[in-house]
Amino acid sequence: MYLNAAEAGGYLVQARAARLGRVKVGAAAVTFRPVSDLDLAEFRALLIRASELERGA
Incomplete structure (x- = not known):
């Protein structure tokens, strides 16, 4: 899955990898x-945050 979103100077995916x-x-x-193998609750939270960033939240 690709998610090209950044926050605080870094990629969101890398910041939440653990x-x-x-x-x-x-x-x-x-x-x-x-x-x-994927933590679905964390994955959902990642997608929600990326969506918020896209909208300028």
Whole structure:
């Protein structure tokens, strides 16, 4: 999954990598397999924050 969002001078995905579960993280990419390795609650929070940043919140 690619998420090109930044906050405080860094990529949002990298800042939250440790909370996303057993995933590989690049600058803006999160890879996982199987989906059960991904912490869905944290992933949802990541998407919500990226959406807020897009809207200028």
